[in-house]
Amino acid sequence: MNKHILGVDWGTSNRRAYLVDQHGACLAEHDDDQGMLAVGGRDRFGASLAGVLDAMQLGAGVPVILSGMVGSASGWQEVPYLDAAVPLEQLPRHLASVADPAWAGRARIVPGYCYRGEAGADVMRGEETQLLGAVALGHRDGWLVLPGTHSKWVLLRDGVIQSFATFMTGELFAMLSAGGTLSAMMSGDSKQAEGFAAGLKQAARHEPLSNTLFRVRAGVVSKSAPAEQAAATVSGLLIGAEFAAAARAAEGQGIAVIGSPALAARYAVAAGYFGLKCEVLDPHRVYCTAISQFIQQA
Amino acid sequence: MNKHILGVDWGTSNRRAYLVDQHGACLAEHDDDQGMLAVGGRDRFGASLAGVLDAMQLGAGVPVILSGMVGSASGWQEVPYLDAAVPLEQLPRHLASVADPAWAGRARIVPGYCYRGEAGADVMRGEETQLLGAVALGHRDGWLVLPGTHSKWVLLRDGVIQSFATFMTGELFAMLSAGGTLSAMMSGDSKQAEGFAAGLKQAARHEPLSNTLFRVRAGVVSKSAPAEQAAATVSGLLIGAEFAAAARAAEGQGIAVIGSPALAARYAVAAGYFGLKCEVLDPHRVYCTAISQFIQQA
Structure with a gap:
């Protein structure tokens, strides 16, 4: 079992990396403006990620979990959305291995969620990881709000997304x-x-x-x-x-x-x-x- | 009594001029991109208007009616809003003479309207002239809609604005x-x-x-x-x-x-x-x- 893991919240404009232990304690962090749009092409994500590990002086053995727009069609590789009915605590079973041979078996991408309600579809990429953390902290039910560029309002029941809506x-x-x-x-x-x-x-x-x-x-x-x-x-x-x-x-x-x-x-x-x-x-x-x-x- | 008059609908980005007779027939028209923002300063509106008359080969004797953002704080001169209770057919009594000595007594600006409803204030500049035309054509009652950059929904009763709302x-x-x-x-x-x-x-x-x-x-x-x-x-x-x-x-x-x-x-x-x-x-x-x-x- 790995004792440490690197999480990278890789968004459209920025990214943040946290070295985390099995108790969720943050041992080191790094942020920069090398968001998805700045990377400059699908084949450059690997080198860009290597830059994060270098900056944090981490060795090659640390496993990496990526979340956010890095898993979109314009990111490193497109990871299909999970259906909202999949419990958040099952996210670890649905990670997508990065195909890039330099990172295969070492870097994994968290899938986003798609919710299909009567008003149409809504999607998230990145917020699902926050939701998993909230569930692990005991917030298994009720409304979770993630404000920002695209604010999300998510209704949970026993750790499962009942519905969600995005506001620009x-x-x-x-x-x-x-x-x-x-x-x-x-x-x-x-x-x-x-x-x-x-x-x-x-x-x-x-x-x-x-x-x-x-x-x-x-x-x-x-x-x-x-x-x-x-x-x-x-x-x-x-x-x-x-x-x-x-x-x-x-x-x-x-x-x-x-x-x-x-x-x-x-x-x-x-x-x-x-x-x-x-x-x-x-x-x-x-x-x-x-x-x-x-x-x-x- | 003047037989002809030049109307200039002088907006933020564009302007349109129409030479009109007493029956509302259009004898000549001109449009260009010299809207309020392009004129380049309050003291240049006079020369800019002279350019319209030149382009239309009109003599100095034609009176001019200006409507739209030309009467705003960023226009030629700020003309206070009329209260919505003032009947549209009284607009001709509320024209503001242009103070610029080169145009005084010859160019007049149509005031906009301000409506203060329970939801707050709303304003128009330019649309009031269209509304006057609609009233003159017999549309004295009901909903008039003026779509565009800022769409207006106006409720009229007997030629008087009851309320209006703007949508961006x-x-x-x-x-x-x-x-x-x-x-x-x-x-x-x-x-x-x-x-x-x-x-x-x-x-x-x-x-x-x-x-x-x-x-x-x-x-x-x-x-x-x-x-x-x-x-x-x-x-x-x-x-x-x-x-x-x-x-x-x-x-x-x-x-x-x-x-x-x-x-x-x-x-x-x-x-x-x-x-x-x-x-x-x-x-x-x-x-x-x-x-x-x-x-x-x-």
């Missing part, structure tokens, strides 16, 4: 900040409390974002709302839309947010507004716990 | 096409019928756009939906969100769409899906009719 919260915020009608007024603090609360209040009305986002501009140009609150209002509208969509289903249950302190704090405020209890889980601890679950298989 | 439909479509998660799959025909219908169907579920837009991607990567329909599905989601928000209010009344044939055709399809009757008004005819209403005042 972070991506839309970045797009609206970068250009277009709202960008000029979005230079203020996106955490500003009154602006954020105004966005949550609007979001609770269930009107389309295409309408409520424009009203941020209308509020400023009609001098009904201060421009310095606009960024926070947009943040409140986008995060509030997640809660407005899920709050009825989550009523009486509360949510557990796996996110950085800054982001989790915003979700805690939103949860309070929508009347939900909110527990915050540290994403590093959750991830390292998940990686430790793979030691038997690696 | 065209702007969001352009943003999502230009970059980010969806852009790579949005090269298909945005009018493709099955894809558009799929978007309308999703929109009718009243889920947040941040969620339904991601599901377009999820559908493609999970092989549930063809990538070549993705652009049309995004279009259906965004246009459908307008209908989903307004359809209940518009029930039994139908809508009149003031839009180009291509855009109006999509709205007509969406109206059919949401069970609304839909009449299409030609935007050029509506605009020229509006401009003719200003001849007495010019």
Whole structure:
């Protein structure tokens, strides 16, 4: 049995690596901007991964678990999605061995999940590993929220995904900040409390974002709302839309947010507004716990 | 009384000029890309307008009516919004004379409207001129829809605005096409019928756009939906969100769409899906009719 294992959360723009022991303790970590898009082609992932081990001064014997977009069609190799009915604790049985001969038998990729609900399909890659960590930490039931570029709301029952939904919260915020009608007024603090609360209040009305986002501009140009609150209002509208969509289903249950302190704090405020209890889980601890679950298989 | 008048619809990115007689007939027209942003500063609007008259070979005696973003804080001069309670037919009494001495007494700017509803403020600049034209053509009551970058849904009663709402439909479509998660799959025909219908169907579920837009991607990567329909599905989601928000209010009344044939055709399809009757008004005819209403005042 291996005592140590390297987990690499390899996303679109960044990657983070953690050396983990069998108890889920983090012994070393590394992060850089060599996300999937920066690697520059399928045949370069192997060398790119070798760079992580070099940077961390790890020998060739450490098994590696990869999760995230590295397993997508644009990544190292495409790993088919698991059906949502597969229990999270069975993830270690479904790892895909990397075909690249330099890494075969040593590096494995965690598959993502696909959920097919009545509204259509939804997918995740990377979040399943966080979910496994949460389950291992005892969060086997209820709502888990993973905020970010693509926020995920996942309903678990006894460690099995019942349903999940993705919201392009972070991506839309970045797009609206970068250009277009709202960008000029979005230079203020996106955490500003009154602006954020105004966005949550609007979001609770269930009107389309295409309408409520424009009203941020209308509020400023009609001098009904201060421009310095606009960024926070947009943040409140986008995060509030997640809660407005899920709050009825989550009523009486509360949510557990796996996110950085800054982001989790915003979700805690939103949860309070929508009347939900909110527990915050540290994403590093959750991830390292998940990686430790793979030691038997690696 | 002037027999002819020049109307200039001067927007953010483009402008269109129409020489109109007292019956609303268009005698000549001109369009170019010298929108507000291209003019390059407040003190250059006068010379820029002179360029339009030169291009149309018009003499110095023609009065000019300007509408659109030219009257915004970033335009030639800021013209305060009118309250929505001011009847559209009173717009000719509320024109703002251009202060620039080279144009004073000759060029006038149509004010936009501000509506303060329980959900907050909304604003328009430019659409009020179209609405005046529609009223002059007999559309004094019911829903008028002006699709585009910022689609407007306006409820009229006896020529007075009861309420209106703006949707960033065209702007969001352009943003999502230009970059980010969806852009790579949005090269298909945005009018493709099955894809558009799929978007309308999703929109009718009243889920947040941040969620339904991601599901377009999820559908493609999970092989549930063809990538070549993705652009049309995004279009259906965004246009459908307008209908989903307004359809209940518009029930039994139908809508009149003031839009180009291509855009109006999509709205007509969406109206059919949401069970609304839909009449299409030609935007050029509506605009020229509006401009003719200003001849007495010019």
